[in-house]
Amino acid sequence: xxxxxxxxxxxxxxxxxxxxxxxxxxxxxxxxxxxxxxxxxxxxxxxxxxxxxxxxxxxxxxxxxxxxxxxxxxxxxxxxxxxxxxxxxxxxxxxxxxxxxxxxxxxxxxxxxxxxxxxxxxxxxxxxxxxxxxxxxxxxxxxxxxxxxxxxxxxxxxxxxxxxxxxxxxxxxxxxxxxxxxxxxxxxxxxxxxxxxxxxxxxxxxxxxxxxxxxxxxxxxxxxxxxxxxxxxxxxxxxxxxxxxxxxxxxxxxxxxxxxxxxxxxxxxxxxxxxxxxxxxxxxxxxxxxxxxxxxxxxxxxxxxxxx
Amino acid sequence: xxxxxxxxxxxxxxxxxxxxxxxxxxxxxxxxxxxxxxxxxxxxxxxxxxxxxxxxxxxxxxxxxxxxxxxxxxxxxxxxxxxxxxxxxxxxxxxxxxxxxxxxxxxxxxxxxxxxxxxxxxx
Numbered sequence: 312x313x314x315x316x317x318x319x320x321x322x323x324x325x326x327x328x329x330x331x332x333x334x335x336x337x338x339x340x341x342x343x344x345x346x347x348x349x350x351x352x353x354x355x356x357x358x359x360x361x362x363x364x365x366x367x368x369x370x371x372x373x374x375x376x377x378x379x380x381x382x383x384x385x386x387x388x389x390x391x392x393x394x395x396x397x398x399x400x401x402x403x404x405x406x407x408x409x410x411x412x413x414x415x416x417x418x419x420x421x422x423x424x425x426x427x428x429x430x431x432x433x434x435x436x437x438x439x440x441x442x443x444x445x446x447x448x449x450x451x452x453x454x455x456x457x458x459x460x461x462x463x464x465x466x467x468x469x470x471x472x473x474x475x476x477x478x479x480x481x482x483x484x485x486x487x488x489x490x491x492x493x494x495x496x497x498x499x500x501x502x503x504x505x506x507x508x509x510x511x512x513x514x515x516x517x518x519x520x521x522x523x524x525x526x527x528x529x530x531x532x533x534x535x536x537x538x539x540x541x542x543x544x545x546x547x548x549x550x551x552x553x554x555x556x557x558x559x560x561x562x563x564x565x566x567x568x569x570x571x572x573x574x575x576x577x578x579x580x581x582x583x584x585x586x587x588x589x590x591x592x593x594x595x596x597x598x599x600x601x602x603x604x605x606x607x608x609x610x611x612x613x614x615x616x617x618x619x
Numbered sequence: 620x621x622x623x624x625x626x627x628x629x630x631x632x633x634x635x636x637x638x639x640x641x642x643x644x645x646x647x648x649x650x651x652x653x654x655x656x657x658x659x660x661x662x663x664x665x666x667x668x669x670x671x672x673x674x675x676x677x678x679x680x681x682x683x684x685x686x687x688x689x690x691x692x693x694x695x696x697x698x699x700x701x702x703x704x705x706x707x708x709x710x711x712x713x714x715x716x717x718x719x720x721x722x723x724x725x726x727x728x729x730x731x732x733x734x735x736x737x738x739x740x741x742x
Contacts, residue, residue: 315719328718335719489646489709489738490716499646499736 319344330484330519338494345491349483356466358477359434366432368423368476377498389426391418395566396597406574413578414569417561421553425602427474439478442485445522448529457534458542458556464529473554484522552602562599570597637661638677638729642686646737648708651698652690660690662727679710680723682733697737709736 315325315335323337329344336344353359367384369375379386392398395418402414427435444464451460462468467477480488492499547553548560555561561577568576568586571593575582642658649656665674666681683704691698699705703723710717711734712725727733 324715325719326714327716485738486709489736493645493711493734493736494714 327487327490330486331523333519341487341490342494345483345487349479352466352482353479356477358436358467358479363434364432365434365436366427366430368427368435368437370419374498381498387426387430389422389429391422394418394422394425395562395599397566397569402569402574405569405572406578410575410578414565417565421560421562421599421602424474424553425600428602432474434475434477436477436479438480438488440480440483440485440488441522441526444478444481444529445525448525451529457532457538460529460532461534464526482523482526484519548602551599553599566599567592567596636663638664638727638731640682640727640730641732642682642690643732643734644736645734646709648698648735648737651693651695652686653692658690660685664727676726678723678727679712679717679725679733682727683723704735707738709738710734711736 317323317325317337317340318334319336319340323339325335326338327341328335329341359365366387369378375386375388378384390398391402399411399415403411406414423435423437447463448460451457451463464481466479466481467475469475489499491497543556545554545556546558548555548563549558550563551560553560553562557564559567565574565577568574568578568582571586571589573582573586573589576586577583639659639661642660643656644652644658645656652658662677662682662685664677666677667674680703683699687695687699697705698708704710710722711732712720713732714734717725
């Protein structure tokens with residue numbers, strides 16, 4: 312097969328097929344278009360202001376520690392064990408291999424906000440890419456979670472007392488991010504999840520543009536006012552102070568289930584009813600340290616437990 | 620059968636009988652291959668189909684099966700699915716996206732560098 316020529320510069324050998332457009336482009340043109348697109352995403356939505364103190368949210372072990380050295384940036388590590396008293400291994404041994412994604416996802420999200428509050432930053436950026444967001448759109452549609460459907464495509468989310476969060480890679484395909492890291496010799500590790508090896512996405516195989524199309528559909532979704540009015544108002548968790556649409560936030564609900572030996576209570580209706588039938592949470596239940604939101608610089612001590 | 624082809628090669632011990640390749644795993648995929656990122660291995664230029672007269676060049680599809688049978692140490696389901704490479708694993712042929720090189724049908728050549736990068740993560 313003769314080498315294909317770059318569709319942009321018409322000079323160099325094409326080295327990558329862009330999933331977004333199907334274009335075949337060379338390495339240099341790829342760097343240019345990829346960086347320009349992410350840059351435009353950032354500037355068009357005014358993500359950063361001069362003087363912003365920005366934290367990068369990352370999950371993973373060794374690679375993150377290596378990145379810290381490579382980029383000489385301060386690193387704050389928070390473990391599930393430290394925050395919730397449960398390691399992921401311990402959670403999996405309780406709930407099995409099927410439902411542990413729920414625990415990991417909920418615990419990770421809260422850990423990120425808590426870590427950011429400890430550091431006193433203004434803004435958290437995460438590496439969510441177009442593939443991630445398309446998956447979330449589909450998941451929220453299937454669950455009928457219109458509140459999250461509205462939020463999940465926003466490049467930037469900020470509640471009243473939460474730290475601003477943004478996703479500068481919102482329109483960047485995972486494949487291109489990985490290729491970029493490879494060509495630039497950046498240290499990249501996909502943190503393959505060892506607890507749930509079957510969690511994967513395969514939208515792209517069907518039709519690469521499907522990913523962007525799904526994001527656009529998610530953005531264009533309009534919820535009728537009457538339906539909106541029936542949505543629960545955001546409040547703070549009575550036990551830990553984190554934002555929640557119920558009396559207890561999802562992390563506290565899940566943690567209570569774990570602590571009381573009924574891990575399913577936070578996942579299925581039947582599990583929840585069983586837990587409720589056992590009566591209220593005992594006073595000595597282990598809980599998450601109280602979250603005082605973005606204004607706090609450091610959360611060191613465990614305040615008195617708030618009765619549920 | 621691919622396996623037959625390798626046996627013949629080893630028996631003949633002809634240097635010209637194998638293409639030496641450099642295979643690399645990254646993005647976490649190396650964990651399935653003895654935690655070694657870089658592997659050197661030889662493949663026969665031609666492999667046999669159902670009959671001895673039915674031959675085709677050793678291609679990436681052959682390489683994927685060969686790696687599974689000879690180098691993969693654990694969790695095959697993270698590398699292959701339904702008899703082919705698991706979706707979400709990127710393949711580069713001498714640093715070029717394999718989608719530009721005929722994907723699985725790319726005929727391997729002496730000295731080729733084939734890179735497998737996992738982009739898969741849990742939810």
